[in-house]
Amino acid sequence: MIKFTNFNQFYELFSLFLLMQIGNFFHSLTLVAILNNINLKKMRTLLLFVLFLIFSSCRKEKTEDIISVSENLIKKTEIEAKLIAVKSNKSIDFSNQITTQKITSEFGKPITIEKENLSDLYGAEPWTILKYNGLEIVLEGDFISEITVSNEDWKIGDFKVGDKESKILTKLERAEKKDSDYNLYLFPKLDGVFFCKTNKQDEVIKLGISNTNF
Structure with missing residues (x-):
């Protein structure tokens, strides 16, 4: 054949x-x-x-x-690089420089904030980790390097926990890079990847963006 x-x-x-x-x-x-x-x-x-x-x-x-x-x-290029709070509809653009103050002004006070005050020996920017209910944001200097969403209160672009992975496939292209725990996708206008984890019903249970400024 x-x-x-x-x-x-x-x-x-x-x-x-x-x-x-x-x-x-x-x-x-x-x-x-x-x-x-x-x-x-x-x-x-x-x-x-x-x-x-x-x-x-x-x-x-x-x-x-x-x-x-x-x-x-x-x-596949229509998705905005935005992290959105579903209830308030407030959002931040994670493709540009941003400060901790800007994030907290949009989303309110986080549950915890962890900070590194000095750059490391290799010149990497000091990091900050903000944790909300169902959300973790990691900044390196004034750039977001990682976002992880684990409940339905937050959206990355058009996607949120509970969506079918087939919805993601209609918008994003799979990345060549592989990961044992997550499915990886290319995200428009970013050098990093969009990742998601699904259950047996093909429903997203965790999603995020990694290394957006590299």
């Missing part, structure tokens, strides 16, 4: 097969025309016009397929 890896491969092979069949068809019609004293020129002109209509239709279908793929790619 022949397996096709993409639409173009199928289209090219099908076109070759169609041309072979058309050649056989022309040969048969020529014999019929000769035997029945039919005007060959008029017959060929008519057949060429019919073939033109067929190929125009095929090209239109291929163009529509390309447009569909393009629209799908555009769709």
Whole structure:
């Protein structure tokens, strides 16, 4: 059995097969025309016009397929890099610089704040960890390096705990990098990855963003 890896491969092979069949068809019609004293020129002109209509239709279908793929790619870039509090609808943009004060002004006082006051020996920025109910935010300097969401009170872009992973697949592309505990996806406009963990029902039970500023 022949397996096709993409639409173009199928289209090219099908076109070759169609041309072979058309050649056989022309040969048969020529014999019929000769035997029945039919005007060959008029017959060929008519057949060429019919073939033109067929190929125009095929090209239109291929163009529509390309447009569909393009629209799908555009769709995959529509998600905003925002962490959203579901109840208040307040949000922060985690793709840009942000301070602890900005986060707390939007989401309120966290349950705990852990801080490292000095950069380490390798020059890494001091980190800050803010913990809310169902949410953990890790900052390195003035950039968010990781977000982890574990309940339905928070959303990352369009996604939250309880969503089916199939919803994520319609918006994001899988990352080449693998992880034993999480499924990884590319997130538009970020160098990091979107991660999620699912249960047996394919429902998301944990999700987040990792290494957004690297």
